[in-house]
Amino acid sequence: MKIILYIIKKEFKQIFRNKGMLPIIFILPILQLVILSNAATYEIKNITFGYVDLDNTITSRGLIEKFEASNYFNISNKFSSEKEASNNLLKGAIDAYIYIPNYFERDLQKHKINSVGVYVDAIDGAAAGVINVYITQIIQNYSRTITADFIQVSDAVQKPNIVDSIPLFWYNQTLNYKTFMVPGILVLLVTMITLFLSGMNIVREKEIGTLEQINVTPIKKHQFIIGKLFPFWVIGMGLLTIGLILAKIIFNVPFVGNLVLLYGYTSVYILVVLGMGLFISNFTDTQQQAMFIAWFFIVIFILMSGLFTPIESMPQWAQWLTEFNPIRYFVEIIRMLMLKGSGFMDILPLALKTLAYAVVMNALAVWSYKKTI
Amino acid sequence: MKTQNVIQVEGLTKMFGDFTAVNAITFEVKKGEIFGFLGANGAGKTTAMKMLIGISSPTSGLAKVAGFDVYKETESIKKNIGYMSQKFALYDDLTVKENITFFGGIYGLSKKQINQKRSELVEELGLVDVTNSLVSSLPLGWKQKLAFSVSLIHNPKIVFLDEPTGGVDPITRRQFWEMIYNAAHKGTTIFVTTHYMDEAEYCDRVSIMVNGKIEALDTPKKLKEQYKTDSMNDVFLKLARG
Numbered sequence: 001m002k003i004i005l006y007i008i009k010k011e012f013k014q015i016f017r018n019k020g021m022l023p024i025i026f027i028l029p030i031l032q033l034v035i036l037s038n039a040a041t042y043e044i045k046n047i048t049f050g051y052v053d054l055d056n057t058i059t060s061r062g063l064i065e066k067f068e069a070s071n072y073f074n075i076s077n078k079f080s081s082e083k084e085a086s087n088n089l090l091k092g093a094i095d096a097y098i099y100i101p102n103y104f105e106r107d108l109q110k111h112k113i114n115s116v117g118v119y120v121d122a123i124d125g126a127a128a129g130v131i132n133v134y135i136t137q138i139i140q141n142y143s144r145t146i147t148a149d150f151i152q153v154s155d156a157v158q159k160p161n162i163v164d165s166i167p168l169f170w171y172n173q174t175l176n177y178k179t180f181m182v183p184g185i186l187v188l189l190v191t192m193i194t195l196f197l198s199g200m201n202i203v204r205e206k207e208i209g210t211l212e213q214i215n216v217t218p219i220k221k222h223q224f225i226i227g228k229l230f231p232f233w234v235i236g237m238g239l240l241t242i243g244l245i246l247a248k249i250i251f252n253v254p255f256v257g258n259l260v261l262l263y264g265y266t267s268v269y270i271l272v273v274l275g276m277g278l279f280i281s282n283f284t285d286t287q288q289q290a291m292f293i294a295w296f297f298i299v300i301f302i303l304m305s306g307l308f309t310p311i312e313s314m315p316q317w318a319q320w321l322t323e324f325n326p327i328r329y330f331v332e333i334i335r336m337l338m339l340k341g342s343g344f345m346d347i348l349p350l351a352l353k354t355l356a357y358a359v360v361m362n363a364l365a366v367w368s369y370k371k372t373i
Numbered sequence: 374m375k376t377q378n379v380i381q382v383e384g385l386t387k388m389f390g391d392f393t394a395v396n397a398i399t400f401e402v403k404k405g406e407i408f409g410f411l412g413a414n415g416a417g418k419t420t421a422m423k424m425l426i427g428i429s430s431p432t433s434g435l436a437k438v439a440g441f442d443v444y445k446e447t448e449s450i451k452k453n454i455g456y457m458s459q460k461f462a463l464y465d466d467l468t469v470k471e472n473i474t475f476f477g478g479i480y481g482l483s484k485k486q487i488n489q490k491r492s493e494l495v496e497e498l499g500l501v502d503v504t505n506s507l508v509s510s511l512p513l514g515w516k517q518k519l520a521f522s523v524s525l526i527h528n529p530k531i532v533f534l535d536e537p538t539g540g541v542d543p544i545t546r547r548q549f550w551e552m553i554y555n556a557a558h559k560g561t562t563i564f565v566t567t568h569y570m571d572e573a574e575y576c577d578r579v580s581i582m583v584n585g586k587i588e589a590l591d592t593p594k595k596l597k598e599q600y601k602t603d604s605m606n607d608v609f610l611k612l613a614r615g
Binding site: 002003005006007009010013014017018208209210212213214215216217218219220223371372373 | 423426427428429430447448449451452454456458460461462463464465466467471474475476478479480481
C-alpha cells in the first residue's frame with residue numbers, strides 16, 4: 001500500500017509539472033465540449049431553397065410565402081425552368097427545390113388531386129430526410145388550410161375526417177439536440193483523455209528507459225499498475241465533474257437522475273478504459289504506436305457508440321459488435337441517468353456488463369504486463 | 374575458509390531464434406569482489422547481465438544470484454541487487470530529492486530510512502545545493518553518480534553497473550570509481566561492464582566475452598602475464614580480434 005502511494009505521488013508530480021500536458025488534460029476537453037456540443041446537431045437550419053412556379057397564382061405564391069416564413073429555410077431563389085433549378089441543385093447552390101406545375105390553383109379548386117414536385121440533394125441522406133420532412137410538413141399544412149378555404153367557397157362535399165397524430169416528446173420535450181448531445185460528448189472526452197493518457201504513460205517510461213529501472217526493483221505488478229493508473233482514474237472523474245458543471249451552466253442540460261449513480265458507474269467505467277490503455281501500452285514500444293492503436297479503437301468506438309447514429313439502425317452484426325464497445329454503454333447510461341432519471345435497477349444490466357468488461361480488461365492488462373523483456 | 378560466492382553461473386545460455394547471444398558462460402563472483410565484465414559491443418554482456426538481474430529468462434544453464442535462482446526467484450533476486458543501466462534511467466522531471474524518495478519508497482524503505490539515506494547520499498555526492506533541482510538540469514557526470522547512489526539505496530548485496538562511466542569526463546570517472554571502491558569496501562559486490570581498459574585494471578577479477586563466450590577470466594595481473602603484455606588494452610585487443 002505504501003509503495004503504491006509513492007508511485008501515485010510521483011505520477012501526480014510529473015503530470016502537474018508537465019506544462020505541455022496540463023492544458024491537454026483540462027483545457028482542450030472543455031473547448032471540445034463547448035464547440036462540439038454546439039456544432040454536432042441533427043437540426044437542419046438554413047436550408048437554401050429554390051422553387052419553380054409555373055402556375056404563378058395567389059395559391060402558388062401563398063405556398064412560397066409559407067417557406068419564406070419558416071425559420072429553417074433561407075431566401076428562396078426563383079427559377080424559371082426546372083432545368084435551371086436542377087442545374088443549381090447539381091452545383092450545390094441550393095439544397096432543395098419545389099416544382100409547382102401549371103394549373104395548380106385551378107386543379108385544386110376543382111378538387112383534383114394535385115402534386116408539387118420536391119427535389120432534395122440527398123448526398124447526405126440523413127439531412128435530406130430531415131429536409132424532406134420539413135418541406136412535406138409545410139406543404140401539408142398549407143394544403144389543409146387552402147382546402148378548407150375552397151370547401152367553404154364551394155360548400156360541396158364534406159371534408160373527410162383525418163386521423164391526426166399529436167406527438168409528445170418525452171425526456172427531452174423541446175427536442176433540444178444539445179440536451180441529447182452534451183452527455184454523449186462528455187462521455188467521449190472522459191474516454192479519450194483517460195485512454196490516451198494511460199496508453200501513453202507506460203510506453204513513455206519504456207521509451208526513456210525508466211521502466212527497466214522499475215522492473216529491476218522487487219515491486220509487485222499490481223502495485224505498479226494500481227499506482228500508475230490511479231492518477232488517471234482521478235483525472236477521469238475530475239473531467240466528468242468539470243463536464244457536468246459546464247453542461248449545467250452553459251447548456252442548461254437537465255440532470256433528473258441520481259448523481260451518485262452516475263459517479264458510481266463512471267468509476268467502474270474508467271477502469272475499463274484504463275485497462276485498455278495499459279493493455280495497449282504493454283504491446284507497443286513507442287508512444288507513436290500506442291497513439292495509433294488508441295486512435296484506431298477510439299474512432300470505431302465513437303462511430304459505433306450510438307452517439308451519432310442509432311444502434312438500432314445498424315446491421316445485426318454491427319449491433320452485436322457494439323456489445324464490445326464501452327463507450328456505447330456509457331452513452332446509454334449517461335443519457336438514462338441525466339435525462340430519464342433512471343434508477344439503480346434500470347442501469348444494473350448495463351452496469352454489470354461494464355463491470356465484467358472492467359474485470360476482463362484489467363486481468364488481461366495485468367497478465368500482459370511483464371517485468372521481464 | 375572458502376569465501377562465499379554471491380553469483381554462481383553455469384552454462385548460462387540465451388538464444389534469440391537461431392542466434393546465440395550468450396553461449397554457455399560459466400563463472401562465479403565472490404562476496405565483496407569488484408568483477409569486471411568486459412567485451413566488445415555486441416559480445417553479449419548486456420544480455421548476460423539482464424539474465425542475472427532477473428528481467429530476461431535464460432534459454433538454458435544455471436545461475437544463482439545472491440543465492441536465488443534466476444528462473445524461479447527473480448523477485449527475490451531483485452530485493453538483493455541494485456542496477457544501473459547504460460541509459461540514464463532516473464526521472465528527469467523529478468528533483469534529486471524526489472528521485473531518491475521514490476526509489477527508496479518502491480524498495481519498501483520506511484520514511485525515516487529514506488530521509489536518513491537521502492541526506493547521506495546528497496552529502497556524499499556533493500549535491501546538497503541541487504537537491505531541489507530537476508535532474509534534467511544536472512550535468513551527465515552528476516546524474517551518473519546519482520544513479521549509482523540510487524542503485525545502492527536499499528543496501529543491496531550486489532550491484533550491477535552497465536557501462537556506468539560512458540560519456541563521462543576523466544575526473545568524474547575517477548570519482549565514480551572511488552564511489553565503487555567505497556561500496557565494495559562496505560561489502561557490496563560490484564558487477565561492472567566497461568569499455569575503458571584502464572577501469573578494467575581497477576577490478577579484482579576480469580572476464581572477457583567474445584561472441585557470446587567468456588574467453589578469459591582472471592585477475593588483470595595474471596591476464597597480462599598470460600598474454601605477455603603490460604596493459605589490459607592489449608589483452609583485450611588480442612582476444613577480441615581472435
